[in-house]
Amino acid sequence: MGERTAPAVESVDRAIRMLEVLGRHGSGASLDELATSLSLPKSSLHRTLAALRERGFATQREDGRYLLGPELLRIAFDFYGRLDVRVLLRPTLERLRSALNETIHLGVLDGPDVVYVDKLEPTQPIALSSKVGGRNPAHCTAVGKALLAWTYPTSERLLTWAAEHAPLAHPTARTIDRPDALAREMARIRTDGFAKDMEESESGVRCVAAPVFFGADGPVAAISISAPKERLPAARMREVVGSLLREIAATPGAARAVG
Amino acid sequence: MGERTAPAVESVDRAIRMLEVLGRHGSGASLDELATSLSLPKSSLHRTLAALRERGFATQREDGRYLLGPELLRIAFDFYGRLDVRVLLRPTLERLRSALNETIHLGVLDGPDVVYVDKLEPTQPIALSSKVGGRNPAHCTAVGKALLAWTYPTSERLLTWAAEHAPLAHPTARTIDRPDALAREMARIRTDGFAKDMEESESGVRCVAAPVFFGADGPVAAISISAPKERLPAARMREVVGSLLREIAATPGAARAVG
């Protein structure tokens, strides 16, 4: 992140920078707020803002202040609604499988559960009962915990979720089903950036998982890697987490936006 | 909507048109899908897409297809989150009050209720008990019905809402509290584009209301005009609805997006 090389199309680059500034002003930015924060002459700003206005990417209040336009919001919400996570993440999942040769899951949150929307199996056949379309309680799987940790980013909101879906299932002895313990686990996951499942949903199976965001506040889905615990001792687990986070970071748009 | 006049900045205009096309493709658009649907040479597309990519407004999958980028989503969600409806709509509310000299409310939905976030009173003092920050059951007020009709745009989803918040209050004899009747009322509101309250929350008081969208799928807020029923006979009601819809249409970004 140092000096930026010359933009491919200067006027487009400027327009985008304007949109970024406009986005930070929920009740409008004045022309020379824009001028100072972008160090551009007012005439240039004005011309570009006119172009943005024509397409509804900016609007102007009657007092002159400029706002982000409804068309930009419409496009974003619309695209977000039709985002096909499975198609988008297939190549990433495949790269993970060929790098690790383990079972890869892609899951989304649905109330108390995770729903698996995609699954890739390793070449070495392994008994894992999950299916695309299948469900598991969210709080005892790595995918589920990764999703919960960022969907309910405060302990308070997580506890509300837990209360709504109480009592939480406890399929194995290691399942974390006490709400307060779960809230602490989520805090840990948020600082680490990934979730683990240490035989919490199925005895003998460990998983790691991390969320994908695609620009949204909350995660759109989470990717997990599962294996029998003999194949996932602490050292390999660290390695696998590394691959997972690296592949997500390398997938266009998937990683968490910086803010 | 006929021929468009020359855009203020051609390259910016093109970039926006690209974003609109990209937004329609949830799993990516290829370079010459873009080329044909925009009738632009590939080299120009390529250059502009590079500019969009540099700022995260577009991304490219490893197979070459282009996607809307996470930064555009981030900006949109972020702006949407900090949208200050009160500031944005103040001028509109003031114009309505000076045109009609009646009580104007601005309300948002919160579970079973509407919460009033702004209120303007007419010069002729009138006994209306509502306060900024105050609440009313959504299903018996015009603001609430306008919000419900588009927040839960199908009968099925409305009935779910009704079931979650049953039993619905019935403050007056005219309150519509039967879920099926309410669902029919919502359908009527959606086709009309506005909601009425014929003494359904307070005896002797009529209101009309219409939603504001600001680019989102669902309404961000709704504006209502309330008056004693003697001041709102059928004829004046039509006139008032006309003013309301016209003012909303004239407020940058507020009206429902076409697409």
Place this chain on the structure above:
DNA sequence: AACAGCGTTCCGTCTGACGGAACGCGCGTG
């Protein structure tokens, strides 16, 4: 091997973006 279908790069032309300067309006001030 030749081909077709893609994304990508090059580079000479000339359009159209650039920004300094001037304008017009509304507002508060001396």
Place this chain on the structure above:
DNA sequence: CACGCGCGTTCCGTCAGACGGAACGCTGTT
């Protein structure tokens, strides 16, 4: 009431930089 200030807006001569046709390179196909 004249004045000046702080806005957004418009104008226009200059020349940077956007434009697009053509050629390239890669991959998978026949």
